Every structure is written in structure tokens, then in C-alpha cells.
Amino acid sequence: MSAPFPIIRDADRVRRLAALPDVRPRALERLREGAVGVVGVGGLGTAAAPYLAAAGVGKIRLIDPDVVHATDLGRQILYGPGDVGRPKVEAAAAALGIQAPATVVEAVVARLGADNGAGLLAGLDVIVDGLDDGRPRDWLNAYAVETGTPVVFGGALGYEGQVVVVAPSGPCLHCLFGSVADAAADCAREGVLGPLVGVIGSFQAAEALKLLMGLGTPLRGRLLQIDLFGGGIRVLPFAPRPGCAVCGGQGVPRRG
């Protein structure tokens, strides 16, 4: 009788990644030693997290207060009918555990806010924003400015999505948008094309991996906008705004 699964060595898993011209062995170590937070495990989070695990990220902390609903299944592709009613972080952690057993996955049932945020995000190297409303994003942006922890922001609604990285030496989210607490975010009302969250979440995963490995050019101070209806992509560069109420026009300071 043969074993149910062949033994997959870590070196095999990342061989295609290691073949990339800019990826040095040290970069792979950084992934293995790295800890990434995925705040919100809905459309964006379920797209980003499997790519992080597949690339050999050492630790992934999933944070989300909600359970899986039947209306999520059209776009949140880590979940199946059997997960409906189950906490999202629990269902996602189980799926990632099968996909990449060497990755430590922490499942935290919690809603990120000012009261608990710093504790929930302690020890993370990069944060992927998979939230579905504006208010905690305001807090997350302030956290990035305060601590220098890079945050890969993403949003998706209707046919339209965007990605921007808030990281040291770059502007913050508030520089461009002001408070985003009242931003349109209701997929239930406005609808969303399923693959949109995959496109945006995958972009976020790529940015998080680049930040961890220290390679490429991050989308820092550049807003990526994707329109799946018309089939267009635009990148809008922006600098810290003098007088910004969050970063004071100084952008995000260096960490530590």
C-alpha cells in the first residue's frame, strides 16, 4: 500500500520561485522566517492567502470575525458548501493546512479595531488588507504610519478594484483619500464580479511577497486601478500630502 500523499519537500515547493532571476537564497529564507497578517478573509483574503502559503511564507495570521455565508461561495474560492456557518478563519486555516502543511496558520476570530488592533497585529512583518469596510482601514493606515509595518491595501467592488502599498518612505492612504470610513463598500448592494477579488487579492499577495523578499518595486505611492468592465489598468503616482492629518505630510517613517 502506498502512502496517501507523496512527501513534498520545501525545496521542491519553491523551486520555480527560486528560479526567478532576482530571488536569492536569502529571499527564500525571509519568506520562511516571515509572518504575514491577512485581515479579513473574504474575497481578497481567500485569494491572497493561498499564494502566500504556496510560496513558503512561514506564518500566516488570519483575522476575521465572520462565518462563511452561502452568498460568499461565488467569489471566496477557499470555501465550499460544507463550510457555511463555520468561522471563515477556521475554514481557511483548514484549507491552507492541507495546501501547505509547513506554514503555521493562526486563526483569530476577531474584528480588527482601535481597541484590539495593536495586539492582533503584533509580530507581523507585512499586513494584507482584506477588509470590507472603511473604518478599520483608517485605523490600519494609522498603524502603518505609527509602526512602519507595511500594509498592502486592496479594494474590490462591482467591476473595479485597486491596490496600494503603504510602507516606509511612501505616502499614506490618508494623503490621497482622507478618511475612507464612509467609502462605498457594500458588495450586497453593488454586486461584485467574482474574478475581480482574485485579481486584486493575487496582486496583494505578490506585493506582500516582494516586500518580504525585498525585491522589485512595490506599489508604494502608486495607486493601481483595475477596471474589469472596460478591461483597463491605470497606475496613479502620488506623493505625501503636506498637512496630512495622519502622517503630517512626512509619509511613513522607517521602522524601529
Add this chain to the structure above:
Amino acid sequence: MMTLTVNGERREVPVVATIGELLDHFRIQHQAVGVLINGEVVGRADFGSAPVHEGDTLDIVRFVGGG
């Protein structure tokens, strides 16, 4: 009328004095909207006073909140 470049396209719009008036012309809410005029970010508090001139280049982006 005045000619502006808005999100990469040349647009003829009725003469407006400020960014706030231009957003109102396009019926864009002022919440969670980013505006760059000739590449410089304008804060929301300044929408009502920041001037718009013939030939200016504007980028208007709304924050997309869903996830």
C-alpha cells in the same frame, strides 16, 4: 466652457472655479475621493478652495472599499 484633462481624457466642462464645483458637476461625492491636480494631491478640506484653471490635468479616483 473650459478644457481639462480628466483621468487621461480631454474634457469640455462648464467653467468651474474650484475642485469642489468640478466634483459637483460630475456628481461625485466628496467622501473618500482622491483628487490630484497637475500631479499634486489635494486634501478634501481644500476641495472648496483649490482653484481649477483652463488646461489643468486632473485625476479623480474614488476609494474602492469592498473586499
